[in-house]
Amino acid sequence: MPAFRRNLTLSERALIDIATACTEVYKKEAIGLLIGVKHKKHYMVRDAINFQSAIRGYEYVNVPSIRINRVNYVLSRLTDLRVVGDFHSHPDFPSRLSPTDKKDVKKGGLALTILVVLNRIKRKAHGWKAKDKGIVGDIGNRYHMKIMAFEYDRKLEKFNKIKIVCPSLRKINRQLREKEKTRKTKTR
Ligand SMILES: [Zn+2]
Numbered sequence: 001m002p003a004f005r006r007n008l009t010l011s012e013r014a015l016i017d018i019a020t021a022c023t024e025v026y027k028k029e030a031i032g033l034l035i036g037v038k039h040k041k042h043y044m045v046r047d048a049i050n051f052q053s054a055i056r057g058y059e060y061v062n063v064p065s066i067r068i069n070r071v072n073y074v075l076s077r078l079t080d081l082r083v084v085g086d087f088h089s090h091p092d093f094p095s096r097l098s099p100t101d102k103k104d105v106k107k108g109g110l111a112l113t114i115l116v117v118l119n120r121i122k123r124k125a126h127g128w129k130a131k132d133k134g135i136v137g138d139i140g141n142r143y144h145m146k147i148m149a150f151e152y153d154r155k156l157e158k159f160n161k162i163k164i165v166c167p168s169l170r171k172i173n174r175q176l177r178e179k180e181k182t183r184k185t186k187t188r
Helices: 012-024 065-078 099-107 169-187
Strands: 007-010 031-038 042-050 082-091 112-120 129-131 134-139 143-153 158-162
Touching: 007 012, 012 031, 012 042, 012 082, 012 112, 012 143, 031 065, 031 112, 042 082, 065 082, 099 112, 099 143, 134 169
Parallel strands: 007 042, 082 112
Antiparallel strands: 031 042, 031 082, 112 143, 129 134, 134 143, 143 158
């Protein structure tokens, strides 16, 4: 049987939540939960919750499962959404899951994990685009962000990089271009 892989749709709100959470604590690691719906062939990630008080440090982020259970409790009473995965950031590098990251996913009950790599830049901002299944883009001329999603296959004990679809990238790029245009006319 051919292995099928889910892809992931990232809402605009989830993208912005993740971007602000990871930038806020740079150069520390941010960690949080992905809220949405898990379908047979697809994850719909609608929101991301940042854990401000998570124990953070390079390659040491930890969210106790009791907190995930509490979040799920609230979600199940107020919404039709669930915790579908988690996210965390690597300030500067590395651009892959560390052995600790993998161990955490294997131990935890969530198969989906998003990794964000955030770098400082000093250049004109580029737009956002899909790249190598993930998405990349700049936040102003200060930060470059790379977002990757992985799903852990418990049967094969393997991590698969899954494709992220983010329909709002076009909108973000359009806004960028419009801002650039107004800036140019103003300085003329
Ligand atoms: Zn990590």
